[in-house]
Amino acid sequence: MPFEGVKNIVVWFTKPFRPQTKQYWRVVLLCFVAASTFWLLNALNKSYSTQTTYPVKFIYNQQQLVPLKPLPEEVLVNVTAKGWKLLRKALRLEVQPAEIHIRNLPRNNYLLGSALRPALVNAMDGLQLNFVVTDTLHFNFDRKISRTLALQHDPKQAVAAENYEVVGPIKFEPDSVTFVGPSSIIRSFPSPYPVRLPNVGLTASAKLEVPITHASPELVAASLEETTATITVKALVSEERQLVPELVNVPKGKTYSIQPQPVVVRYQLFDDSVALLNRELFKAVINFANYNPQDSTIATELVQKPVGVRKITLQPQRVKVIPVQD
Numbered sequence: 001m002p003f004e005g006v007k008n009i010v011v012w013f014t015k016p017f018r019p020q021t022k023q024y025w026r027v028v029l030l031c032f033v034a035a036s037t038f039w040l041l042n043a044l045n046k047s048y049s050t051q052t053t054y055p056v057k058f059i060y061n062q063q064q065l066v067p068l069k070p071l072p073e074e075v076l077v078n079v080t081a082k083g084w085k086l087l088r089k090a091l092r093l094e095v096q097p098a099e100i101h102i103r104n105l106p107r108n109n110y111l112l113g114s115a116l117r118p119a120l121v122n123a124m125d126g127l128q129l130n131f132v133v134t135d136t137l138h139f140n141f142d143r144k145i146s147r148t149l150a151l152q153h154d155p156k157q158a159v160a161a162e163n164y165e166v167v168g169p170i171k172f173e174p175d176s177v178t179f180v181g182p183s184s185i186i187r188s189f190p191s192p193y194p195v196r197l198p199n200v201g202l203t204a205s206a207k208l209e210v211p212i213t214h215a216s217p218e219l220v221a222a223s224l225e226e227t228t229a230t231i232t233v234k235a236l237v238s239e240e241r242q243l244v245p246e247l248v249n250v251p252k253g254k255t256y257s258i259q260p261q262p263v264v265v266r267y268q269l270f271d272d273s274v275a276l277l278n279r280e281l282f283k284a285v286i287n288f289a290n291y292n293p294q295d296s297t298i299a300t301e302l303v304q305k306p307v308g309v310r311k312i313t314l315q316p317q318r319v320k321v322i323p324v325q326d
Contacts, residue, residue: 049080051133054120055095060102060141066182066219068140075116076133081126098123102141111137142182150176151212151227152192160233161201163268165310167232170197174227177212181220189214197229205232236268236310245284245300245319255324258286263300263316267309281306286319296320 053074058067075098098119100111113132120129153159153170160166177193179186195210210229214220242262250256265282283304291298297318305312 049078049130051076051078053077054079054124054127055097056100056116056119056137057097058100058102058139062144064144065102065105065141066144068142068182068184068219071139072137075113075120075137077120078130078133079124080128080130094125096123096125100137105143106139106141109138109140111139113137142184144181145183145186146178146180147186147189148176148178149189149191149193151195153229154194154196157196157200159197159200159202159231161203163236163238164203164233165236165268165270166202167234167270171230172210172227173230174224177227178223179214179220180223181216185216185220195227195229197231202231202233203235207231234270234272237271237274238266238268240264240266241279241282243282243284245286247286247288249288251288256288256321257324258319258321260316260319263314263319265302265312265314267305267312269309273308277308278306284314286321288321291321296322 054077055074056072058071098116100116100119113134113136116132116134116137117129120132151172151174153172159170172195179189195212197208197210199206199208208229208231209226211226212222212224214222241264243265244262245258247256247258263284265284269277281304282302285301285303286298287301288298297320299318300314300316302312302314
């Protein structure tokens, strides 16, 4: 087809849409809006059956009960209603949730969908409930309790640096914390309640702000976020001393010697106690009641030590006993 013929056809189709005045397209737009509005109003006045969600709200004593997981907020239902009601529900305009009352700690942690029907019917305004699509609504409540626990430093955490030691117990202020939350969680907390220091490897006495952490912070509330720990730390001095062990419970008529001899006792003490320590109070024994005939050895035992020494070791831990021929 010649190009001129195609052009004439296009002009013929588009001629009705050419604006005759400056207000042409405004009139067209107003007509379109009016038609759409009449169509929408007509559609909203009709009744429809559809599957949709409907909000639910759990009513319970929040001073006595606590949910262990987020509660369901809606259920799936099949309803019949006019378009206006469905639109209002979709936009959540003045929609009254169906109330589910939990009066005591439930024996079961679920509610069948059929049991929700009375609450849904009472809440629905202008909606006809055909049936509840949701089969089961699951929830989990526990009793809310309060429990106060004394604070204690976690004994598994080393605090002082090497060759230093914590003197006396670590003191906390405040010295207790109160937890509020589900009984199953609160009762699992140990008593006294252990806390861990944020800084370790201390070489001097200190006061530290210690955070109080706990399981399930989204469910459990603590009366404290942190406490102040007072720690006394002293330096240790290492020493060693040679000892000749005393043989005890030796069989009658027998004489023995030990190898090696003497043994070495290694220990530590606070540097301010070095001058006061009575080193003559160390005493080690070789008890023949613990004799091992397989290798002719006996463990060395420290039976006496001066006050104030710590981290004591004996070397060797076992000695060989040799009969002495007359």
